[in-house]
Amino acid sequence: MDDARRPGMADGSEAVAALVSDAPPRYRTATEFVEATLRRGILSGRLPGGTPLRQEELARLFNVSRMPVREALRQLEAQALIDFVPHKGAVVTDISAEDAADNYAIRRALEPVAFTLSIPHLDAQDFARAEELIVELDSEQEPGRMGELNRRFHMSLYARAGRPRLLALTEQQLAAADRYVRFHLAAKGQEHMAQDDHRAMLAAARERNVERAVAVLLGHLDTAAATIDAFFREWAG
């Protein structure tokens, strides 16, 4: 596998490697397939909080037996995306103003650390990728895609932090935030999801100005948190 990336090969293995990496992402196991699909559904809001997840029904829909479904549910439980009660079943976790505040408190703690550690090591390629994602965000309309693009933009700025566990945790919390971002978009209208903040974060990172970058990030998170909190208080009581 790694041989394919070894330089100096002239037997066409690079071309094959390119073909493989361009191939549609195949799931190696049924459990992976079920887990990834359900997670997308939950994070995108298509499976709202409170939705019961019946093992047999899911097995029928996915054309698998109940066992991979159960393993997938166990993993989603460990990620706090579903509540799993013995002999009762699994239910998509409810979201609330409190949960959103929790999520933002966690992100507010983690992301500045990741950003600070990452900024000194970001290179031109990283900046270019971040720039691309901002452009994509400008032209994206679909709310589901916007959440993913937003997550990838943030992660692109943290990628060089050199702390894999910290980054994994940050990405998980960013993904969880997708569930709330949808409300944010519904409240503020599709257009702006604080693209000004994004540009300012990227600019500060380019200048290696850690202090300013973190300040912008914190302001970005605080305004988002306030918007969503206001939304919940108005709509959900």
Place this chain on the structure above:
Amino acid sequence: MDDARRPGMADGSEAVAALVSDAPPRYRTATEFVEATLRRGILSGRLPGGTPLRQEELARLFNVSRMPVREALRQLEAQALIDFVPHKGAVVTDISAEDAADNYAIRRALEPVAFTLSIPHLDAQDFARAEELIVELDSEQEPGRMGELNRRFHMSLYARAGRPRLLALTEQQLAAADRYVRFHLAAKGQEHMAQDDHRAMLAAARERNVERAVAVLLGHLDTAAATIDAFFREWAG
């Protein structure tokens, strides 16, 4: 269930609820049993990094079939305690100087937030519990128990943060730290695990001095991180 906490009841349901919560923790399913036992084993160090976990062998040892074992392994995978590779099997995650640094970076981000939010709402009972745990730590000899007591002391100070997700995440990271604390103890000798810091944290919390409390906490974490880092560099290369 919630009725038990509703004020104004005079039928003794609160006393019953207390009885239930004091009852010995029984495992409701085989999966819970396997998962909790394996996690204790990993966090306590009795299952060191690199240990292969064969499904059939575990099933035999636990006197269950392979299915609850597999579900337990899935949950441990989601907690980053084991690596689960399709068709290859599960292996206890390796720990390293880098992982320890990761863990401390995360705790350094999360715990000050939890502490800050919690301090204003801590009451006399909370302080008494924390004090008790300090005393227990003074007289405890067994390394495994010390890690647990340390975790419970920290959590007792964060308990009133009113952010359940943040607290759950913090506790998870504290539990993960147990794997490193054992090295800390091996390096510094059993006696002191920075009990001075613990007393100072409690004193500052009692005075509602958030700034000083957080400063002590950060110093506490930094010295622990430095000790463990030095230990890894000396012993594990």
Place this chain on the structure above:
DNA sequence: TATTGCTAAATTGGATCCAATCGACAAGTA
């Protein structure tokens, strides 16, 4: 009327069986 006890259907937990995959080693080929 409200509570209790019982029964049956639905749903999940767990066990057993079969299929798919991986790793190591042997055999064949240049």
Place this chain on the structure above:
DNA sequence: TACTTGTCGATTGGATCCAATTTAGCAATA
């Protein structure tokens, strides 16, 4: 010799079957 290919044992992934638990509904009783 070095490299590729085929085979076999070990292990895991997945399907099917049975047991245990929960819950809703209904009847009986105080």
